[in-house]
Amino acid sequence: VQLQASGGGLVQAGGSLRLSCAASGRSFSSYGMGWFRQAPGKEREFVAGVSWSGGSTYYTDSVKGRFTISRDNAKSTVYLQMNSLKPEDTAVYYCAATRPNQTWYSLTRGDIGSWGQGTQLTVSS
Numbered sequence: 001v002q003l004q005a006s007g008g009g010l011v012q013a014g015g016s017l018r019l020s021c022a023a024s025g026r027s028f029s030s031y032g033m034g035w036f037r038q039a040p041g042k043e044r045e046f047v048a049g050v051s052w053s054g055g056s057t058y059y060t061d062s063v064k065g066r067f068t069i070s071r072d073n074a075k076s077t078v079y080l081q082m083n084s085l086k087p088e089d090t091a092v093y094y095c096a097a098t099r100p101n102q103t104w105y106s107l108t109r110g111d112i113g114s115w116g117q118g119t120q121l122t123v124s125s
Contacts, residue, residue, distance in 0.1 A: 001025035001114055005095045008119030011085055015123070019080040021095030021116050028076040029053070031113065032104035035069060035080045037091035037121075044094070048080060049104030058104060063089075085123045092118040 007019040019035070034049040048069035049058040057069050068081040078095060095116040098106050102113070 001031055001097050003095050003097060003114055003116035005116035005119045008121045010122045013085060013087055013123055013125050015085050016083045019093055019119060021078045023076040029073040030100050032098040032102055033071055033078040034096050034104050034107040036094045036096055039091040046108050049107060051104060087123045087125045090121060090123050092120050094118045
């Protein structure tokens with residue numbers, strides 16, 4: 001599956017933004033999906049994951065209660081709604097898909113089927 005991320009930008013601290021990741025290819029619902037981010041000088045980190053149906057989600061501690069991952073299988077798109085943004089959320093955000101019929105958890109182990117191209121989020125203080 002090919003992924004196209006969008007929605008990044010510049011936002012003030014406390015603001016909100018929604019990232020989108022559109023997938024092309026068949027059987028989108030058979031892919032676990034997730035979002036990663038990479039801040040300057042830091043390693044890429046896993047931020048959130050969502051199950052095939054969207055019924056199960058996971059968040060890293062630093063974004064719990066502020067970010068929401070969701071997916072619309074009819075539109076082959078996964079979203080990351082980000083609220084109460086902080087300067088430390090500044091990073092390039094990447095969406096990722098598993099290999100077919102793998103859960104999002106495999107993303108955390110570096111088992112990535114495909115990456116989106118990344119979209120920049122900058123949060124100003």
